[in-house]
Amino acid sequence: MNDVTTIGFDADDTLWHNETVFALTQEKFADLLRDHTDPDHLLDRLLEAERRNLKHYGFGIKGFVLSMIETAIEVTDGRVPAPIIARLLHEGREMLRHPVDLLPGVAETVAALAGSHTLVLITKGDLLDQERKLAESGLGELFDGIEIVSDKTPKVYTRAFDTYGDGAARALMVGNSMKSDVLPALDAGAWGIFCPSGIDWALERADPPQDHPRYRQIDRLSDLPALLSVVQSR
Structure with missing residues (x-):
């Protein structure tokens, strides 16, 4: 990492x-x-x-x-x-119309990482709704790229990380869905970081990868900078 x-x-x-x-x-x-x-x-x-x-x-x-x-x-x-x-x-x-309610520590974590990494938002869902939520979140200017996609596949991650970064091999994807955020990112060659939210949709569940060298799990998003710091200091 x-x-x-x-x-x-x-x-x-x-x-x-x-x-x-x-x-x-x-x-x-x-x-x-x-x-x-x-x-x-x-x-x-x-x-x-x-x-x-x-x-x-x-x-x-x-x-x-x-x-x-x-x-x-x-x-x-x-x-x-x-x-x-x-x-x-x-x-x-x-x-x-529901107001955007950021999870604890998100604003500080994204802002901290924006100073040291290229940040890309990769999300699926309705285009207008996701654009609205991003605008109301106050986080939009911290991202170098925005990808609102119909589904998350290895090809989507490959394209996004080639477009905005140095390729999947030097990229990390973090999210609460094992099925959409972790497994296809690993298949694309990136790191996959699982950050469970405590409540998930049944159609987003999947078994975690067994002993995959690029898989990690964190308890909350604010743990991500420490994970990066520990690994990068080795």
Whole structure:
């Protein structure tokens, strides 16, 4: 890691809270349909709809809202009342207006690393929503590059680190998703740093790599400078 010149950051649940907003909306979704369907497997049906719709709508709030509406129609055999559909649309708009809440230590950590490394934000999701959150976060000017992508693959990391840095071999990616932030970055030849957020989306879970020389885990983002300092001082 002593050759690392470029650091890639995930956004949602790495820099700011995100999954908590989805979780709260899911609770409202279940409450709205409580009198219309068996609640025991409702969220499983929603998750399956989200999985099925990723290839159509991609990641983000808009696809989530469409999946909620689709699930409501399915579980009620098409009898879901129009006011419930309207309420789901309202909840989606509220999610898109939700204020950005940085995770502890993020602002200080990103600012500190901006003085010594090339920083790239690599995130997926809805373009307008991610641009809004980045603007409201106050972190935008600290990044040398911004990549808002439809999905995170080894090719995406290779291209991003070639464009903004010295290639994947001298890059590090840090994020809360093993599936999206760590494993494909390792496949591209970069370091993969897992920073769990405590609440994650089921579709972002994956097993950690076994004994991979470029894999590390930290408890919080503010631990990253110390990890770099220890390794680079050797």
